[in-house]
Amino acid sequence: MKKIAFIGAGSMAEALISGMIKNNLIDGDHIWVTNKCNHEKLNQLQAQYHVQITYDLQSLFKETNIVFLAMKPKDVAEAVHKIKAYLKKDMLIISVLAGVSINSIESLAEEELAIVRAMPNTSATVGRSASALSINNRVTAEQMKLVQQIFETVGLATTVREDQLDAVTGLSGSGPAYIYYLAEAMEKSAEEIGLEKGMAKKFIIQTLIGAAEMLDKSPKESEQLRKDVTSPGGTTEAGLKVLDEHAVQQAVIDCIKEATAQSKKLGLNFNKSMKV
Ligand SMILES: NC(=O)C1=CN([C@@H]2O[C@H](COP(=O)(O)OP(=O)(O)OC[C@H]3O[C@@H](n4cnc5c(N)ncnc54)[C@H](O)[C@@H]3O)[C@@H](O)[C@H]2O)C=CC1
Ligand SMILES: O=C(O)[C@@H]1CCC=N1
Numbered sequence: 001m002k003k004i005a006f007i008g009a010g011s012m013a014e015a016l017i018s019g020m021i022k023n024n025l026i027d028g029d030h031i032w033v034t035n036k037c038n039h040e041k042l043n044q045l046q047a048q049y050h051v052q053i054t055y056d057l058q059s060l061f062k063e064t065n066i067v068f069l070a071m072k073p074k075d076v077a078e079a080v081h082k083i084k085a086y087l088k089k090d091m092l093i094i095s096v097l098a099g100v101s102i103n104s105i106e107s108l109a110e111e112e113l114a115i116v117r118a119m120p121n122t123s124a125t126v127g128r129s130a131s132a133l134s135i136n137n138r139v140t141a142e143q144m145k146l147v148q149q150i151f152e153t154v155g156l157a158t159t160v161r162e163d164q165l166d167a168v169t170g171l172s173g174s175g176p177a178y179i180y181y182l183a184e185a186m187e188k189s190a191e192e193i194g195l196e197k198g199m200a201k202k203f204i205i206q207t208l209i210g211a212a213e214m215l216d217k218s219p220k221e222s223e224q225l226r227k228d229v230t231s232p233g234g235t236t237e238a239g240l241k242v243l244d245e246h247a248v249q250q251a252v253i254d255c256i257k258e259a260t261a262q263s264k265k266l267g268l269n270f271n272k273s274m275k276v
Pocket of ligand 1: 007008009010011012013034035036037038070071072073075078079082096097098119120121122173174
């Protein structure tokens with residue numbers, strides 16, 4: 001069995017760990033996790049997923065095949081500096097960092113490494129991530145099969161060109177947050193229209209799941225599906241008119257463009273700071 005090391009133990013690492021374990025890809029014994037200094041978080045992961053936790057890099061990297069980089073982009077230089085003596089040519093590095101290029105990671109590691117740059121999302125927790133993958137030419141066919149297996153275990157996985165990853169980050173990496181934002185608004189409205197919180201939440205969740213499943217299964221485009229709900233002179237039309245008055249559709253487009261631009265900016269700032 002393979003051994004996987006996680007450098008960084010935040011939301012994204014936990015989503016991947018949880019997804020891989022729940023879907024029986026690997027057991028906790030074969031997943032080793034470290035973070036910067038939050039021992040309490042490591043203890044929680046150990047208790048919940050039975051993973052191995054350590055600050056001893058020697059044990060972390062012993063016979064490790066796959067290394068996940070799962071810290072924030074601002075922390076990657078320090079983190080890679082700390083681990084680079086342990087990184088070996090036959091290890092596969094998988095970075096989930098927004099904006100940071102494969103070349104930048106290789107420059108930091110000062111070693112020719114097999115690197116995958118991935119952009120999953122936190123729905124990996126429930127096996128529903130939309131993950132995009134880019135690789136460098138040192139990733140072997142066997143390693144690629146393994147990467148595909150990991151990301152397919154936690155959802156959908158598609159290979160893209162590296163220059164498309166900023167857009168994927170803006171669209172689906174950050175995407176769950178846009179949906180939660182909508183859910184929050186729906187929950188707030190429920191209070192004002194006189195529905196009990198617990199009951200409203202069930203209706204909201206089922207509405208989101210149902211609409212997502214319709215988008216997936218129906219041959220109709222999203223625009224037609226929306227029109228099918230909207231009776232002339234009816235309730236939906238009245239509600240959507242308010243969204244249009246607030247230019248909500250344009251706001252969502254601007255939101256995704258801004259998130260994409262921020263991913264590019266994170267990469268550029270990183271390169272500037274590293275003089276890559
Ligand atoms: N949260 C999300 O929805 C997604 C996040 N990502 C990417 O995943 C990465 C992590 O994001 P989150 O999990 O949200 O962040 P987080 O802030 O929840 O976790 C970051 C982790 O990195 C650790 N860390 C920081 N410096 C370190 C060091 N020197 N050595 C070892 N560990 C170190 C921290 O202790 C913490 O455990 C980011 O680069 C982000 O762009 C990608 C897709 C989705
Ligand atoms: O907000 C962020 O920067 C990360 C990347 C995609 C989702 N979360």
